[in-house]
Amino acid sequence: MNIRKYNxxxxxxxxxYFPILGGINTMTKNPYITMKNMKKSFNGVLVLKNxxxxxxxxxxxxxxxxxxxxxxxxMNILGGVHQPDNGSIYINDKEVKMANPRISQEQGIxxxxxxxxxxxxxxxxxxxxxxxxxxxxxxxxxxxxxCQQTHEILAKLGVDIDPKxxxxxxxxxxxxxxxxxxxxxxxxxxxxxxxxxxxxxEHEVNRLFELMKNLKKSGISIIYISHKLKEIKEVCDRYxxxxxxxxxxxxxxxxxxxxxxxxxxVGKSISQxxxxxxHSFGPVMLEVNNLTSPGLFKNIHxxxxxxxxxxxxxxxxxxxxxxxxxxxxxxxxxxxxxxINDQLIxxxxxxxxxxxxxxxxxxDRKENAIIKDLSVIHNMSLSSIGNFERxxxxxxxxEREKFQYYKELLNIKVHNPHITIDKLSGGNQQKVIxxxxxxxxxxxxxxxxxxxxxxxxxxxxxxxxIVALAEQGxxxxxxxxxxxxxxxxxxxxxxxxxxxxxxxxxxxxxxxxEIMHYATGSKREAAKIG
Amino acid sequence: xxxxxKGRPLKLANTNVKEYNPxxxxxxxxxxxxxxxxxxxxxxxxxxIASSIMNPRFLDINNQLNILxxxxxxxxxxxxxxxxxxxGGIDLSVGSVLALxxxxxxxxxxxxxSILIGxxxxxxxxxxxxxxxxxxxxxxxxxxxxxxxGMMAAARSIALYIAEGGSVxxxxxxxxxxxNNDLWIFDYPVIIFFVMTALVYIxxxxxxxxxxxxxxxxxxxxxxxxxxxxxxxxxxVYSLAGLLVSVxxxxxxxxxxxxxxxxxxxxxxxxxIAAVIIxxxxxxxxxxxxxxxxxxxxxxxxxNNMMNLMNVSPYxxxxxxGLIIIIAVVFQKRE
Numbered sequence: 001m002n003i004r005k006y007n008x009x010x011x012x013x014x015x016x017y018f019p020i021l022g023g024i025n026t027m028t029k030n031p032y033i034t035m036k037n038m039k040k041s042f043n044g045v046l047v048l049k050n051x052x053x054x055x056x057x058x059x060x061x062x063x064x065x066x067x068x069x070x071x072x073x074x075m076n077i078l079g080g081v082h083q084p085d086n087g088s089i090y091i092n093d094k095e096v097k098m099a100n101p102r103i104s105q106e107q108g109i110x111x112x113x114x115x116x117x118x119x120x121x122x123x124x125x126x127x128x129x130x131x132x133x134x135x136x137x138x139x140x141x142x143x144x145x146x147c148q149q150t151h152e153i154l155a156k157l158g159v160d161i162d163p164k165x166x167x168x169x170x171x172x173x174x175x176x177x178x179x180x181x182x183x184x185x186x187x188x189x190x191x192x193x194x195x196x197x198x199x200x201x202e203h204e205v206n207r208l209f210e211l212m213k214n215l216k217k218s219g220i221s222i223i224y225i226s227h228k229l230k231e232i233k234e235v236c237d238r239y240x241x242x243x244x245x246x247x248x249x250x251x252x253x254x255x256x257x258x259x260x261x262x263x264x265x266v267g268k269s270i271s272q273x274x275x276x277x278x279h280s281f282g283p284v285m286l287e288v289n290n291l292t293s294p295g296l297f298k299n300i301h302x303x304x305x306x307x308x309x310x311x312x313x314x315x316x317x318x319x320x321x322x323x324x325x326x327x328x329x330x331x332x333x334x335x336x337x338x339x340i341n342d343q344l345i346x347x348x349x350x351x352x353x354x355x356x357x358x359x360x361x362x363x364d365r366k367e368n369a370i371i372k373d374l375s376v377i378h379n380m381s382l383s384s385i386g387n388f389e390r391x392x393x394x395x396x397x398x399e400r401e402k403f404q405y406y407k408e409l410l411n412i413k414v415h416n417p418h419i420t421i422d423k424l425s426g427g428n429q430q431k432v433i434x435x436x437x438x439x440x441x442x443x444x445x446x447x448x449x450x451x452x453x454x455x456x457x458x459x460x461x462x463x464x465x466i467v468a469l470a471e472q473g474x475x476x477x478x479x480x481x482x483x484x485x486x487x488x489x490x491x492x493x494x495x496x497x498x499x500x501x502x503x504x505x506x507x508x509x510x511x512x513x514e515i516m517h518y519a520t521g522s523k524r525e526a527a528k529i530g
Numbered sequence: 531x532x533x534x535x536k537g538r539p540l541k542l543a544n545t546n547v548k549e550y551n552p553x554x555x556x557x558x559x560x561x562x563x564x565x566x567x568x569x570x571x572x573x574x575x576x577x578x579i580a581s582s583i584m585n586p587r588f589l590d591i592n593n594q595l596n597i598l599x600x601x602x603x604x605x606x607x608x609x610x611x612x613x614x615x616x617x618g619g620i621d622l623s624v625g626s627v628l629a630l631x632x633x634x635x636x637x638x639x640x641x642x643x644s645i646l647i648g649x650x651x652x653x654x655x656x657x658x659x660x661x662x663x664x665x666x667x668x669x670x671x672x673x674x675x676x677x678x679x680g681m682m683a684a685a686r687s688i689a690l691y692i693a694e695g696g697s698v699x700x701x702x703x704x705x706x707x708x709x710n711n712d713l714w715i716f717d718y719p720v721i722i723f724f725v726m727t728a729l730v731y732i733x734x735x736x737x738x739x740x741x742x743x744x745x746x747x748x749x750x751x752x753x754x755x756x757x758x759x760x761x762x763x764x765x766x767v768y769s770l771a772g773l774l775v776s777v778x779x780x781x782x783x784x785x786x787x788x789x790x791x792x793x794x795x796x797x798x799x800x801x802x803i804a805a806v807i808i809x810x811x812x813x814x815x816x817x818x819x820x821x822x823x824x825x826x827x828x829x830x831x832x833x834n835n836m837m838n839l840m841n842v843s844p845y846x847x848x849x850x851x852g853l854i855i856i857i858a859v860v861f862q863k864r865e
Contacts, residue, residue: 330755354757362755369755373748373816374741382745383756385738393736436756 032057032092032221033078033190039086040073047073048084049245055190060212060222062232062253064265065242066482071225074242075192078223079111080104110183111192114316116175120168125150127167128182153181157211173204180211191215192223197231198317209235227315229258230522241265258522259513266483266512274507275463275489277471282306284342285475286358286444288327291336296322297499300336304444309466309476311486311507314496314519320479321363323496324446328360329353340444354383359437363449363479365426369433372422376414377403379421379432384440406435410465427458434465445469448479463489483515497521569861570810570825577832585839593835595715601831602719605824606778607798608805609730610660610771612823615806616734617767618747618815619667619674623681624775624802625795627659630689631779632789636698645705652776652783659685660772664765682799686791693791700787709784719781726777731820733770743767747815804851805830808858829854 031054040048048070055061065071076082078089080098088095091107098104104111118127125146134142134149150163159177167175176196183191197205212222212235224236232239232253240250241264248264284303291300297319304310312320326334329347337344340356347353353360362368371379381388381399388399403417410431414424421429430450437445447466451459466489470476480486486493486507493510495503495518503518517523565572581588607624614621634655639648659681666677700706709719734740742763745753754760783789809826811818833854837847 328755349759350755350757351759360755362752367749368752371745371748371752371756371816374745378741382741382753382758385741389738393732394738394741440757 030093031055031090034090034093035074035078035087036090037087038074038077038084040070040077040082040084042073047245048077050087051242051245051247053240053247054250055221055223056238057189057221058216058219059237060216060224060235062236062239063223063225063242064232064239064261066265069242069265070245071242072194073245075111075194075223075225078104078109078190079192080109105186105188108187108189109192110179110186110188110190112176112179112183112194112196114194114196114198116172116179118167118175118178121166123164123166124161124170124178125163127178128153128163128185132186149185150181153184154178156184157181157214173200173208176200176208177211180215184215188220190221190223192225194225195227195316196224197226197228198315205231227516228520228522229261230520232261233258258517262513262516266516274487275467277467278491278508279307279471281308281491282473285340287339287342289337289339291323291326291334291338293322293326293331293334295499296326296331296334297496300501302494302501302504304475304477306443306475307470307473308492309470309478309490309507311478311480311490311493312496313480313483313486313493313515316481318496318519319499320496321448323499324360324448324477324479325362327353328358328446330360354440354442357441357443358446359383359440359442359444360446361430361433361437361448361450363452365429365433365452366422370421370429373420375419376412376417376421376424376432380406380435380439383436387439402439403435406432406438409438410435411461425458426452427454427462430454430458430462431465438469442474444475444477446477446479449481450478451480451485483512483519487512487515495519570808570822570829573808573858574825574829574832577829581832581836585836587839588836591715593839595717595720597828597831597835598720598723599717600834601827602717602723603778603782604798604801604805604830605723605827606726606774606781608802608809608823608827609726609820610774611799611802612806612809612811612818612820613730613734613743613767614674614771615803615811615813616747616815616818617743617764618750619764619767620678620803621660621663621768621771622675622678622799623659623663623685624771625798626682626684626686626689627656627772627775628779628782628795628798629789629791630659630685631656631776632783632794633689633693633698633791635780635783636700636789637692639705640698640701643702645702648700648702648705649780652780653773656776656779657769657773660769660775661765663772664768667768668761668764689791693789695792697788697790700783706784706787709781719785722777722781726774727820727824730774734820739763739766744816748817801830804855807855810858 033055035051035053038048038051038053039046051070051074053063053074063071063075073082077084078098080101080103083099089098090096096107098107101111119130122130125143128150129146134146136142147163154161154163154177157177157180159174161170161174161178167178170178180191196208200208209231212224215222224232226232236253238251239253239256239261241248241261243265282305285306286304288300288302292298300323302310312323314320322331325331327338327347329349329352332348338347339345340358345352345356347356350360366372371382374382377399380403385394388395388402400417406412407414407417412428412431412435414428421432424432450462450466454462466476466478478486478490487510490507493505493507493515494501495505495515497519498521502521503514503523505515587593607628611621611624631652635648635652638651639645642648663674663678663681666672666680667674670677709717711718713721734743742753742758745756745758746760746763750760779789782794805826806818806823807813807826808829809818809822809824811822830851833850834847837850842850
């Protein structure tokens, strides 16, 4: 089967590579791929510190670690997306440079991202052959041949999809299968799967696992990134744990139990002090009962008292962002009751939430929080513009004075507040957004991923300010996928898994390993949280 | 306002602030800043000087006043277009709506015999058409290009139907005074244009509405998450554009005491968009100035005037205009 026909001559030099590869008999003790002494830093922050990863031929290798441990960076280096500062990659003891994703693909590496890269308005076979279409001498597409080859590969995987079906009509799990088929089409020898099961139902997960085991038998190596330790136990042969950009341990999955692996991921050094000081809380400010939005979250109950900091943590896609976007009125399709100060209210627009005293510092600051064409001052005053009006006209001098106050209060570093906000550093932008909600006079402040894209020093400052706000009587809700973050600043910690609160801890008593168990679904609290 | 109610100041250890100081910026970067902020004004001055050298008749006061008179209608339409484009949309229906408003105004005028009722009808019809545009964009979630394209076809069709494809003329004395009288040396339309410019400037830069429009055009999701009622602002934006179109329609109708359902307002949307783009407003919204549009309109007016003075074939004038628009956009990209 001669599938690798390219449009241009650029790639022709690599075509001969694969027949050679097929002839080599790899021993299990000989690693097929070695990433040696990988170092990588972004903006002066060392993300990978001397990591070495070895993958054998025909194994499923679990790559483990918390968010920010360096897994994605490592895989992006293998996939040719990032270039390492130091270190080298060997395939079969031959050094290769992954200068770009194309080269990586030619070396037999396929990266199946969490968000699938498919063109939904093209047909299945068109997606399979995208960028490497088969053409006849005149230059027309050989549609039938492409369909035939697509059909053969899909049949090999035991999937019954019409190659001429549009991708948009397929369920997510099938799209994933097509990604895998594409990898087979390109004769990949290594497939990287980044959290492939997050959007799959249980029977689909089982089918995926069957498939992975079959691929393994045919000599394909799979690098499997997942937080779900139960799955790793079920399907993986070996594992490597990364923590803070370092390789902690590599070993055989069967020889370890879940607890040990969790401990390795988390590390013993939770030496970072808790920021929050215990103080007595006021009355219940916010009470949420039975909040449900189909497909996003269900049966959510919780209370937040005056002066309390409540954390919500879990894996990506656990529904916490959607939950609080609903509570804030940005999403409207939900049922259940929200009480503020014991008053039942209906929130169907952010304006209503603000009137009820809720403020939201959203995640992905650039997309959701800052207005990049407005000045720093105007971003601060945007949600409470009534405070700066006199008989319908804006009082810019009042705005300026008010900003000066917040600048000192929150230690915002800006020389000229009339410049547009996008010129500020991430930490200072975040402070301006906090100032915006303080100016509104919000009593309940929701922070979604408050330290995203903020350097370490500024992180501490944001934590201190959040704690100070609680001490002044604000009710604070922190959403974060980083368990240590909520552990440092929260009085109460809720753990979410697939749209439900699976555990609730007192901030002092919570252990990161316990949180991880509930967040990954390997443990569920028997008693209903209410 | 007492700041103390919101909390106590936090004392933090690292307070040695290292910041960028704009005062030390050198002459070159100041020049870049001047160009990026006022490029349209600089371009205007260059074109003005070039025109006065190329043709001595250009500087004649009557010629200057003539230019102002000629741009006033498109100028008023372009003000509304600026607001729409700042919000991230576009309004293709302005020319057709202008014809429809004109026809309705004349009908109301003739039926009632009252100039006031005529003007009132104009304002209601124009802003209602704009309101419908806004409703489609905000509530129907239709792309503004499509919604206003539909309105463009529909409004023209209704105007043609009502006037049976021809022109309608006013039969009330005094209506022509609106466009044809003058105050000192300025014609009324010029005065109306400048007053409208001032009002829209104040609206966009001194009121919350303007602030919200900029926010919405720059980042709609963040604006919504900042508790701005985005839908209402959008509807208001298109209604305002419609209202300004009706002011332009009143002048257009009053000028010759008649309006043509087939040829009035044709291609006004292109001239208005051209003026806004030349004035430096960003196509995707969030950035731009009313003053920029004013000078964009004046640049277009001077170019038209010069081409007439220099006997450039009217068939070639569109080519020059097209070239200028493209050059303006290329310069914007540079920023």
